[in-house]
Amino acid sequence: MIIKVVVTLKNGVLDPQGKAIQQTLNGMNFNNVDDVRQGKFFEINVNENDETQAKLQVEDMCKKLLANLVIEDYKIL
């Protein structure tokens, strides 16, 4: 079963890459872009048939490795 995870910077944490992307978009005349936050996307193939169980395991993975909770939040989709 494939579980999808998105890891993003917490609100308030400076995201210089997101800022550079936003400025580039503005420079390309996408003038209505006010903010861009960049994140990471994971597809994790867990050998488990029970979705709840699989998500519990992935949550543990997020806390221990995939996200650094000092600056990042994770969302299991």
Added chain:
Amino acid sequence: MKSSVIIFPGSNCDRDMDVALKKFGFKNQMIWHNDNSIPKSDLIVLPGGFSYGDYLRCGSIASKSKIIKSVIDFANSGGLVLGICNGFQILTETGLLPGILQQNKYLNFICKNVFVKVKDKKNKFFKDIKKEILELHIAHNEGNYFCSNDEMKSLEDNNQIAVTYCNDHGDEGDENNPNGAIKNIAGIFNSKKNVLGMMPHPERMIDKYLSGEDGSLFFENLLRNLN
């Protein structure tokens, strides 16, 4: 005094560190990341570089490597651990040091000499060091130190800030902050001050003809304090 330098795939300052430690009298040994244990040592060094290609986050994969449990046990039993650059990043990812090193504020890889102010001398790394301001070298893309407000309060309350970026007169300030690190932090200790992580490379400043010798002061002093 015996020291051990851990080599991860992608470490690239391991041999510079080996040269520096031996030059100042350490009996140094190189330890591979996939080993199970570290021979008896007075000092363990996590060197600079790009361990595991900086995949996921700098230092995150190394912080789960096979050898790291021995490093954590050694640190928790009071052993001296020094993490330089990528080594500092690894130490924050293991949780031995609080906070994290984020990408530099202006997205540039910085490679230059900087001045740092020694903020605390009640520890084995800087005790009796004569200078207040050291000229050291930095080379990193992720050196922008960040931590939560609670962690910062505890760093300040326990004098755990080791070195901060400044100019040659010791003035801290945004113009002397190369990477956007919170409060100009270039290096910190754990609460017991037996673990030091810092972005500047003392091992690159040990030869008066090539660079400068403020790194020599650091290693001479460290050896003296360990004896």
